[in-house]
Amino acid sequence: MSRVRIAAAQVDTCVGDLEGNARLVLEWTRRAADAGADLVVFPEMTLTGYPIEDLALRASFRRAAAATLDRLAQDLVAAGLGQVAVLVGSVGERTTAGVQRPTNDAVLLRAGRVESRYSKHHLPNYGVFDEFRIFTSGDDICVVEVAGRRLGVVICEDIWQDGGPVSQMDANDVAALVVLNGSPFEEGKGHVRTELAARRAAEVDAPVVYVNLVGGQDDLVFDGGSFVVDRDGTTLATAPQFVEHLLVWDLADEGEPSLPGPQVPPLGADEETYRAVVLGLAGYVRKNGFRSVVLGVSGGIDSALTAVIAADAIGGENVVGVSMPSSFSSQHSKDDAADLAERIGADYRVQPIAPMVDAFQDQLALEGVAEENLQARVRGVVLMAISNREGHLVIAPGNKSELATGYATIYDAGSIGGFAPLKDVDKSRVWALARWRNDHAVDRGEIPPIPESSITKPPSAELRPGQTDQDSLPPYDLLDEVLDAYVEHAEGRAELLARGYDEAVVDRVLQLVDRAEWKRRQYPLGPKVTALAFGRDRRLPVTSRWREP
């Protein structure tokens, strides 16, 4: 019995990139070995990436994953790493009633072979998760031996449900519980994870090593933030969020007090959300093979913040900002757009839309909302054309309040493209993140990237003279409160009225939200950062006559 050095390898895998993910395992196992680790633990579904959705149902995919795992075991030995115990996640198979069904597995590789294999018991099938759809549950527990100590192994949801494999670990007398996770970011979730892990640590009377995935995958951002928590709830070690990291921690000798490891200070709420959005965009751009993005910059706060996020994600020199003024665009808006682009070093272009809008109007003579929408859609066509010509990813600056209420023109420059960084950030939060980002620049002695007037002026789509958002919507602070209650907390009209909101405001907001479902279905992907994002987190019919009574 002696100390066991455990390395939590918080890596950024890519869905479907079996070879690339196997190379990551090899590379980070080397680092762990260099740090003297006996065991290196990777996140959930390391080899396949996470979540793989219906890829799990393709037999060819499962075969390739199995072959990659076998090759990896050999490659580790060939690289002189055969003596390190390596815990990786991958897709497995289980035959029940003659049918092969996928499993979500943790696999211990050592000395060139698969030494143990564990299949996740609890399959989450709520919120953004569909695991009951694609996986079948395991029912064996898994205890592995490393340097003479017994370590329990479970996967993510296994610790979120009471009962199940963890409840059987205590009787097995484990020295530590190791958890492979693919836990998506949402604001405030860090505390929930720590408290949950602490409860399991108390349950098994041993420290819990929690290893989380990091990186962006479609609408999810995995924030890393791996940690070790002791049986008494003390945090023993923490890894930073939003970056790849190797967290090394020593399991004390039997009977000895737990040993502390490295710790990082927690991030503030705004910084955490900002970094999540940046990582989500960076992951989408890189993993889909893009090098640059293009967006419309209006001088408004949404496009300004989106452009700055893009600059932080992939470098300002890879951001193309296109100002597309109309006759209703104010001079200050045009100035703010140019100012923003200069601050972040973007490729800035000006493309007035009047000639195209006039050509349509000569033919169609639109008025009112139809005319407003026309301007917005002409901008969308311009952006898509630039994207087609030059290969940039189009990003959409629309925010969550807009998406919730449908206060945006479908197929306009705010809602087309491949990725919408602010999709899950409501307008109130857009301002907060903009202020945080500017303050953060000041703290570091840099120029604040967002022009102050983009933050302070009243929001307007500038599609008709003197228009502001508040002509059509309640004030954003009130709107966002009602949206939060109705959308994220699924409160009914009666509950909202009981909380004192004005009846007319409540009815207006609910009507807007219910009617906009069809637009939301066609919106680009964007990173989930709240407890409930639009998309697979909230699945409602488009065709529905339900109106809150």
Place this chain on the structure above:
Amino acid sequence: MSRVRIAAAQVDTCVGDLEGNARLVLEWTRRAADAGADLVVFPEMTLTGYPIEDLALRASFRRAAAATLDRLAQDLVAAGLGQVAVLVGSVGERTTAGVQRPTNDAVLLRAGRVESRYSKHHLPNYGVFDEFRIFTSGDDICVVEVAGRRLGVVICEDIWQDGGPVSQMDANDVAALVVLNGSPFEEGKGHVRTELAARRAAEVDAPVVYVNLVGGQDDLVFDGGSFVVDRDGTTLATAPQFVEHLLVWDLADEGEPSLPGPQVPPLGADEETYRAVVLGLAGYVRKNGFRSVVLGVSGGIDSALTAVIAADAIGGENVVGVSMPSSFSSQHSKDDAADLAERIGADYRVQPIAPMVDAFQDQLALEGVAEENLQARVRGVVLMAISNREGHLVIAPGNKSELATGYATIYDAGSIGGFAPLKDVDKSRVWALARWRNDHAVDRGEIPPIPESSITKPPSAELRPGQTDQDSLPPYDLLDEVLDAYVEHAEGRAELLARGYDEAVVDRVLQLVDRAEWKRRQYPLGPKVTALAFGRDRRLPVTSRWREP
């Protein structure tokens, strides 16, 4: 003991329309009573509509459904229908571990009260179904007594899984098994349902009365086709597909041979799919409060078939067909579009796109694919403008082969709008349905609605001189075979090559399909008619480096 008259009320409910659905129950119970029925059985989730998705998770929705059910029980009595046993579906609640969870219930109303309540055991969570996400399972069985006979009651998936409630019915000695269904249409599914029901009839040694929902709901079409099957597999009675209907059938006296009821001849495969698409569109239009649709008509087969489907769904006079010729549009295409519109009595308009395209080109000077896409997107803007001005629903004529391969410009006139009738119909089937529809007209002594040359000419997007689809794609018959194997049957590259397909074709098709996922995510809803439709039936990540080895 005497004959029991059972009426299967195959009605078209609307999701969320609690009051409207309750009125349907009242109205069809009266018809059943007029026909002398002792029991009237409605489809799954009658009061709420089906599927309700995450509406189930809203407490306010469940409360309203419960109140509606109680009112309905009273209203039935007030209407003099208290003596009829009425089996309806609705959402229920079950408290497990202190948490209220929704259930998918069948409820027997009689004499003004809820007499029995059954919660569905087997919750489908595959394909288009997410019931494990929103419901909790029941574990009691349900046998109701009507006119002195014992009838077993189960819901849809309960008969698709072996074991469960049906396996306990035999011991309960039921005289018939009644099944409330919300079974979406897919080609060839009728036989599967009948065989399955026959197996359960043999299992319980009693006839099975299968009552199915009818109508369009977002991407699903419920085809009705209710039926009664005997213990020996004989079909005793059938209702027509795609229309509301009351199927009345008598359960024979105990010990007597089963009685036959009315039967309708089955539809051919093309007619069945055609009618499914028509009903899907009609349901979307009506239930979302539209009265008319607008689409681009190019003279090609996709838009011609889509316009005819729309005319069949809501009347040709409610269809606006907009011809938007460019300099590459052939005269025969323009003639075919005009001819089509005249045949179906559509509101036909011509809007040349050259002035708008030229205005963009003066500014952007696009070439190649970017220039082609520009023309396509200008058409999209024109259609959306007409929709905004006049309130028509925009429908997209894109077909499944196009959606699969991404062979379409995102945000063009083929892929924008609220509903895409041909979304799940591949190009080969588009031609087959067009031919069927024309033949059907001839059979009825009517003018074939689709111009013959739209069917016979080589398909072309006409975005550059002399362009045809086969410049970029394999021949459609080959393409559709490969797509069917890869997409619907999830075969791998190795399986496709082993079946003799050309390697270059296979690699090209797989690459196209994999790359087009992001476009599919932003596509309008369209009716599922095959075993696997794009959308919630096939959930794959956009960000994925998986390539079939």
